[in-house]
Amino acid sequence: MSDTTYEVPYFQEKYGHLFSEMDAILNVLHEGVCISNADGVILKMNPMYERLCGLPPEALLGKKVSFLNSKEGVFDEAEPHADRVEQKKGIFMGAVSPVILKSKRPASSVQQTSGGRKNLLHGYPVLNADGEVELVVTFIRDISHLTLFKEQIEYHKHIFQTFWSNVQHGAREVTAPDAVVVESPAMKQVMSQARKVAATDATVLILGDTGVGKGEVARYIHGQSDRSGSTFFCADCTSIPENLIESELFGYARGAFSGARREGKPGYFDIAAGGTIFLDEIGELSLNVQAKLLRVLQDQEIMQVGSLKPKKIDTRIIAATNVNLEEAVAKGTFRQDLYYRLQVSVLDIPPLKERREDIEPLARYFLERYNLKYRKQFYFSDDVVPVLLRHGWAGNVRELQNMIQGIVITLDKNVIEPEDFPRLLPKGAAHASESYVPVKGQGGKSLKEIMVEIEYDILKKAMETCHSTEKVAEMFRVNRTTVSRKLKAGKKQGPTDS
Numbered sequence: 001m002s003d004t005t006y007e008v009p010y011f012q013e014k015y016g017h018l019f020s021e022m023d024a025i026l027n028v029l030h031e032g033v034c035i036s037n038a039d040g041v042i043l044k045m046n047p048m049y050e051r052l053c054g055l056p057p058e059a060l061l062g063k064k065v066s067f068l069n070s071k072e073g074v075f076d077e078a079e080p081h082a083d084r085v086e087q088k089k090g091i092f093m094g095a096v097s098p099v100i101l102k103s104k105r106p107a108s109s110v111q112q113t114s115g116g117r118k119n120l121l122h123g124y125p126v127l128n129a130d131g132e133v134e135l136v137v138t139f140i141r142d143i144s145h146l147t148l149f150k151e152q153i154e155y156h157k158h159i160f161q162t163f164w165s166n167v168q169h170g171a172r173e174v175t176a177p178d179a180v181v182v183e184s185p186a187m188k189q190v191m192s193q194a195r196k197v198a199a200t201d202a203t204v205l206i207l208g209d210t211g212v213g214k215g216e217v218a219r220y221i222h223g224q225s226d227r228s229g230s231t232f233f234c235a236d237c238t239s240i241p242e243n244l245i246e247s248e249l250f251g252y253a254r255g256a257f258s259g260a261r262r263e264g265k266p267g268y269f270d271i272a273a274g275g276t277i278f279l280d281e282i283g284e285l286s287l288n289v290q291a292k293l294l295r296v297l298q299d300q301e302i303m304q305v306g307s308l309k310p311k312k313i314d315t316r317i318i319a320a321t322n323v324n325l326e327e328a329v330a331k332g333t334f335r336q337d338l339y340y341r342l343q344v345s346v347l348d349i350p351p352l353k354e355r356r357e358d359i360e361p362l363a364r365y366f367l368e369r370y371n372l373k374y375r376k377q378f379y380f381s382d383d384v385v386p387v388l389l390r391h392g393w394a395g396n397v398r399e400l401q402n403m404i405q406g407i408v409i410t411l412d413k414n415v416i417e418p419e420d421f422p423r424l425l426p427k428g429a430a431h432a433s434e435s436y437v438p439v440k441g442q443g444g445k446s447l448k449e450i451m452v453e454i455e456y457d458i459l460k461k462a463m464e465t466c467h468s469t470e471k472v473a474e475m476f477r478v479n480r481t482t483v484s485r486k487l488k489a490g491k492k493q494g495p496t497d498s
């Protein structure tokens, strides 16, 4: 202890005239004040400083700050006036004067005491005529309550964020469940591409027939991107009247036209700011709106209706169409420059009939979803899946979804059987041939392939009733080998599109 104890009276004599007038002020200050000399020896402190350090004046005065800052200088906050050398805990850490003495500049630090209290320290050097540090004045303030307050705020923020994300998740569950059913290799490939583009901010073009899940994939990309915390805005370009589409997409400025709202109106791009806008059926946009959209893609700027000033936007664009854009460009109904601009990342979703591995999982997924929604307990009989697999699904996933929903709503028995899908069942030759009238969406099959399928359907149905090729041959007045050959050919060609 001898190296830390200094002759206080010596300092009192040297600096006494400075301190005497300050005492009255120091005693009433809410901040602790400590004055040390160039050797770091404490010359003076006020009562608040003693309180905050938890030490009596005799334990501080004349001692080096570095000593109090060391592990030796322990004290017990619970018993501040006990002999500190005998205490087992309490370290005075984070003194600023050693730093100030070295740098000759003001310094701050946060001092953590062993009792968990936090003090904020600001120290200032007092320089002599030679520019050397003569004294260091340190102000100390208890900020434990502020820290506690901050921690409480952080905690409440955390609770609020958890609550908010649960609410958002719950809302999504009700309106649009997250689950994207993916089983087929083709769809797995699309989703892997989707994940890759989600990590970028690139514009995405999603192609595919109606109902294949373009919107679902767009939502997935948004959900996987950095923008997932912001809005996903779905704009169906076909549902907006042509004369309104520009103002709906880009908004309009104050007083843009008579009848307009005085304060102007934000457009979809504004609403989706920071997030993603999904422009569905982009192939249906007029050439005029296409030109405006091209500008958005090129310059990340929109021009509000009635405004002459372009407005910067931060909205990711995902576009989708079931129109063959290449053909549309050739016909002059789609701008070539916009077409090229949209070619950055293209995802092409195959029709459901080309990814049959997805049919059963999708059907089961929708059944579970609607069972839950309508509080039902339906299940498929074993014969249902083959019927679903045989169907052509020209309306793709949407057709399947609607069909299952319809059944869950209307059926009054728990087991779902093939008869509950009357539209999917082959009803003899007349029905089968009707369903093969070559309409758009029949997959561009040759007449020969279609005939193979029709014959297969008819013969298979007959086999279910007659149980022998002989009887079937007799019924259709052909020989047995013809029946066997046609059944084999139909089976080899794959499931039929009834």
Ligand SMILES: Nc1ncnc2c1ncn2[C@@H]1O[C@H](COP(=O)(O)OP(=O)(O)OP(=O)(O)O)[C@@H](O)[C@H]1O
Binding pocket: 179, 180, 181, 182, 208, 209, 210, 211, 212, 213, 214, 215, 216, 217, 280, 320, 322, 397, 398, 401
């Ligand atoms: N893989 C999937 N998993 C789960 N649900 C799906 C899947 N694909 C599509 N759906 C559902 O099928 C319905 C139709 O999908 P979506 O609207 O995304 O198709 P789309 O290709 O955008 O159709 P359109 O071209 O008519 O706008 C939606 O209710 C969607 O949630």
